[in-house]
Amino acid sequence: KQEVTQIPAALSVPEGENLVLNCSFTDSAIYNLQWFRQDPGKGLTSLLLIQSSQREQTSGRLNASLDKSSGRSTLYIAASQPGDSATYLCAADTQGGSEKLVFGKGTKLTVNP
Amino acid sequence: DTGVSQDPRHKITKRGQNVTFRCDPISEHNRLYWYRQTLGQGPEFLTYFQNEAQLEKSRLLSDRFSAERPKGSFSTLEIQRTEQGDSAMYLCASSLVVEELFFGSGTQLSVL
Numbered sequence: 001k002q003e004v005t006q007i008p009a010a011l012s013v014p015e016g017e018n019l020v021l022n023c024s025f026t027d028s029a030i031y032n033l034q035w036f037r038q039d040p041g042k043g044l045t046s047l048l049l050i051q052s053s054q055r056e057q058t059s060g061r062l063n064a065s066l067d068k069s070s071g072r073s074t075l076y077i078a079a080s081q082p083g084d085s086a087t088y089l090c091a092a093d094t095q096g097g098s099e100k101l102v103f104g105k106g107t108k109l110t111v112n113p
Numbered sequence: 114d115t116g117v118s119q120d121p122r123h124k125i126t127k128r129g130q131n132v133t134f135r136c137d138p139i140s141e142h143n144r145l146y147w148y149r150q151t152l153g154q155g156p157e158f159l160t161y162f163q164n165e166a167q168l169e170k171s172r173l174l175s176d177r178f179s180a181e182r183p184k185g186s187f188s189t190l191e192i193q194r195t196e197q198g199d200s201a202m203y204l205c206a207s208s209l210v211v212e213e214l215f216f217g218s219g220t221q222l223s224v225l
Contacts, residue, residue, distance in 0.1 A: 034214075042219070100161075
């Protein structure tokens with residue numbers, strides 16, 4: 001059974017700092033790994049999707065990496081801004097169709113002005 | 114607004130009552146998913162549809178839960194005889210291609 005763990009559970013940083021969020025998964029047989037953002041009381045917004053054959057994906061100030069052999073993914077946020085404050089969730093797709101994404105509990109990020 | 118729409122945003126009910134939630138996916142999306150999220154946890158898969166066919170259901174979806182997607186358009190999720198443990202955020206998502214999910218804002222259910 002796939003299990004996804006995110007560390008730390010919460011992170012507080014000053015504005016402008018670069019930061020890394022960690023995600024680990026127990027079953028390396030994944031099709032892809034996705035990172036989402038969730039604002040309080042809201043749904044999820046897809047940030048980045050990394051296919052199993054890829055090592056990383058970039059979108060603006062965000063960079064996500066995937067190391068299947070070690071069961072790890074990281075989300076790097078450059079030059080953090082207060083608007084980045086949210087909960088970041090990673091999810092592993094182990095069936096190839098996104099029908100049953102397995103999510104971590106998330107990392108709550110606070111960027112202080 | 115052309116995103117995934119969920120209604121209502123909030124629902125408060127008494128234990129034992131039935132509730133129904135609605136999800137309107139992005140119009141051309143043929144796949145529709147339901148997830149449930151409790152406080153401090155990540156979303157958990159409940160069920161998904163391809164067009165009008167319900168293709169998979171999680172063990173989390175007890176007999177009190179039923180989901181439909183008539184005509185492959187909007188979907189409803191009904192919970193009968195609600196229990197306090199049903200209190201959660203119910204999230205709907207849709208997709209056209211299998212990997213890119215678009216989530217709605219969710220329905221927050223509180224069972225008193």
